[in-house]
Amino acid sequence: MQPAEERPAFLRQRVNMETNDSRRSFLKILPLGVVAGVFASIGGAAFRFLRPRLAAASDRWLDVANVSELSGPQPITRKVVAQHIAGWAVTTEEHNVFVLPANGNQVLSAVCPHEGCEVAWQQNTNRFACPCHESYFAADGSRISGPARRALDTLPARVQDGKLQVQYTSQA
Amino acid sequence: MSILSILKSCQKCSQATGAIVGILLLVQLLTGLLLAFYYVPSVDHAYTTVSYIEKVVSSGSWLRSLHHYGSQWLTLFIFLHLVQLFLNQAYIFCKSQWIVSVVILALVMAAGGTGYSLPWDARAFFSTRVAEGLMAGLPLAGRNARLWLLGGSEISTLTLSRFFAMHVLVIPAFLITVAMWLLFRSRRLAAFFNSRNGVAAGLVFVALAIWCWKHPAPLGPSVAEMPAEYLPRPGAQFLWLYQSLKYIPGGLGSLAGVVLPGIALVLLVALPWLKAQRVIGAAILAACVGLVSVMTTAAYLSDRRDPRTWTQLSKQAAAEEAARREPFKPASIIVAAAAPAAAADALNAPTMYRKWCVQCHGASGEGGRQGPFRFPPLRNLSAKPRRTADDIVALLKDPRAYDLQPPMTSFSGKMTEDHMRQIAEWLLQLK
Numbered sequence: 088m089q090p091a092e093e094r095p096a097f098l099r100q101r102v103n104m105e106t107n108d109s110r111r112s113f114l115k116i117l118p119l120g121v122v123a124g125v126f127a128s129i130g131g132a133a134f135r136f137l138r139p140r141l142a143a144a145s146d147r148w149l150d151v152a153n154v155s156e157l158s159g160p161q162p163i164t165r166k167v168v169a170q171h172i173a174g175w176a177v178t179t180e181e182h183n184v185f186v187l188p189a190n191g192n193q194v195l196s197a198v199c200p201h202e203g204c205e206v207a208w209q210q211n212t213n214r215f216a217c218p219c220h221e222s223y224f225a226a227d228g229s230r231i232s233g234p235a236r237r238a239l240d241t242l243p244a245r246v247q248d249g250k251l252q253v254q255y256t257s258q259a
Numbered sequence: 260m261s262i263l264s265i266l267k268s269c270q271k272c273s274q275a276t277g278a279i280v281g282i283l284l285l286v287q288l289l290t291g292l293l294l295a296f297y298y299v300p301s302v303d304h305a306y307t308t309v310s311y312i313e314k315v316v317s318s319g320s321w322l323r324s325l326h327h328y329g330s331q332w333l334t335l336f337i338f339l340h341l342v343q344l345f346l347n348q349a350y351i352f353c354k355s356q357w358i359v360s361v362v363i364l365a366l367v368m369a370a371g372g373t374g375y376s377l378p379w380d381a382r383a384f385f386s387t388r389v390a391e392g393l394m395a396g397l398p399l400a401g402r403n404a405r406l407w408l409l410g411g412s413e414i415s416t417l418t419l420s421r422f423f424a425m426h427v428l429v430i431p432a433f434l435i436t437v438a439m440w441l442l443f444r445s446r447r448l449a450a451f452f453n454s455r456n457g458v459a460a461g462l463v464f465v466a467l468a469i470w471c472w473k474h475p476a477p478l479g480p481s482v483a484e485m486p487a488e489y490l491p492r493p494g495a496q497f498l499w500l501y502q503s504l505k506y507i508p509g510g511l512g513s514l515a516g517v518v519l520p521g522i523a524l525v526l527l528v529a530l531p532w533l534k535a536q537r538v539i540g541a542a543i544l545a546a547c548v549g550l551v552s553v554m555t556t557a558a559y560l561s562d563r564r565d566p567r568t569w570t571q572l573s574k575q576a577a578a579e580e581a582a583r584r585e586p587f588k589p590a591s592i593i594v595a596a597a598a599p600a601a602a603a604d605a606l607n608a609p610t611m612y613r614k615w616c617v618q619c620h621g622a623s624g625e626g627g628r629q630g631p632f633r634f635p636p637l638r639n640l641s642a643k644p645r646r647t648a649d650d651i652v653a654l655l656k657d658p659r660a661y662d663l664q665p666p667m668t669s670f671s672g673k674m675t676e677d678h679m680r681q682i683a684e685w686l687l688q689l690k
Contacts, residue, residue: 115454116461117457118278118453118454119455119457120461121457121458121460122282122285124455124461124464125282125285125286125289125461127288128468129286129289129290129293129322129325132291132293132317132318132322133322134318135318136316136317136318137293137296140563145496157633172589172613173299174297174302174311175307175308175311175315175587175589175590176307176590176592177589177590177591177592178592178593178594179276179592179593179594180593181595188493211589211609218605218622218623247568252341258298
């Protein structure tokens with residue numbers, strides 16, 4: 088190995104650095120530290136930025152109808168309008184529900200408990216029928232036959248100022 | 260020329276500007292990646308998602324500001340890097356680094372241009388209009404260039420999708436490829452990030468971070484709420500182009516705004532193989548510096564001097580500031596319930612309808628589409644001409660007689676006339 092003095096300048100500099108271990112390791116770490124700093128500051132913000140936002144549980148009471156309008160032996164089909172806030176969008180969803188005046192204004196969700204199609208009231212056969220897989224439910228919502236394994240879901244309901252109200256949850 | 264002097268020159272080429280450009284590119288990639296978690300490239304949601312990032316998401320305003328101002332700083336430093344490389348004659352000694360740096364400048368400008376459209380605020384809309392005008396004015400290819408840029412005959416949500424795809428997929432892919440190629444193939448990563456350059460890059464990042472903490476990125480009124488007297492201004496890195504276009508009419512503007520910069524970039528890339536490279540390079544870089552500084556100053560001055568413009572711009576700035584403090588307005592998505600009648604209709608459909616017709620026309624006659632075929636809805640038929648019960652039976656036997664095209668076929672061999680009449684009567688009572 089030739090003496091350091093006889094090497095070209097840019098190689099000599101390297102030899103000098105090799106002789107000074109702590110300085111060399113510091114200088115090597117410094118640029119890495121800068122990159123790590125960029126990652127850390129943006130990464131810290133990214134953690135806050137990406138943190139999932141939990142939707143507040145929907146406990147709003149939705150108007151179904153005036154109690155005075157509800158009478159008779161037949162289930163009555165009504166629409167309720169529910170609002171979901173998810174991130175930057177407010178989703179307004181209309182849902183069909185059935186009010187059973189014969190059953191103390193019990194409110195049934197129209198969502199079939201099998202695969203989630205909307206059931207319809209068939210007046211001539213006096214039952215609810217699901218158009219998708221032909222599940223049938225009696226006028227009080229109990230299951231008659233078909234692939235569905237339970238009765239139509241009952242929604243929490245109350246009467247406030249003469250109005251029937253429900254809380255709508257898509258999966259009761 | 261000895262190997263020694265080439266090595267020395269290459270060390271010179273790896274100056275602080277290179278490291279700064281590297282850090283700023285990294286910042287753009289990281290912040291852009293994060294913004295993509297919330298952004299939606301569609302004209303009815305883009306603005307909402309951007310203002311959601313600004314107003315609701317934690318750190319969103321800072322990250323977007325880093326991305327916005329970072330792109331302007333990046334353009335500045337990549338240009339300084341180019342000047343520095345030129346002064347060190349990198350086009351002779353480090354050809355690959357020279358070419359890659361020119362290409363990165365072009366890509367960064369393209370990313371800035373496409374990115375400006377993405378928030379779909381008033382500024383974005385007008386910057387898209389300027390790009391449209393520049394393309395339309397090109398000689399020979401102008402008409403097609405405009406159509407291809409817009410994705411259709413007018414600025415629409417398709418245009419936004421195109422700009423988005425260019426901005427977040429195509430341009431970054433090229434950028435990462437050329438930057439990685441330069442860093443790893445020529446093993447210059449260590450040279451770029453020696454301690455001195457690292458400190459310089461770190462200082463620039465800290466300065467940018469503080470600037471962005473103090474100054475949120477601008478967000479104008481949405482296109483829908485834009486006042487008629489709105490005066491758009493481009494980002495700082497395009498002010499020179501905006502001001503130049505004021506002086507040059509119509510098609511000539513396209514020459515000055517697209518063709519000339521294009522030729523300049525090609526010449527710079529080809530510089531290592533040109534004769535009189537020193538003169539050509541110096542002329543192009545000097546022209547850039549001159550044009551950009553003169554035009555940028557002129558743009559500021561002309562806004563400042565005209566009292567009406569200045570009042571309007573101040574009004575817009577105040578309105579923007581006020582809009583920033585307003586609570587976030589979410590987008591509204593409405594999902595209607597299926598009409599309960601339709602579900603009941605489906606239950607009453609005749610067996611033969613369920614067997615033969617449902618596939619195309621839907622369980623309750625609502626119509627549908629499969630691939631290229633559209634199947635007409637069969638509701639409310641009683642309001643249409645030539646659709647009595649007799650007509651429908653005749654139509655089911657011979658659809659051609661009623662000008663219907665395949666895939667509608669005759670059902671004569673598949674069901675009896677009674678079945679057809681059942682279907683017809685059921686169809687006619689659908690509303």
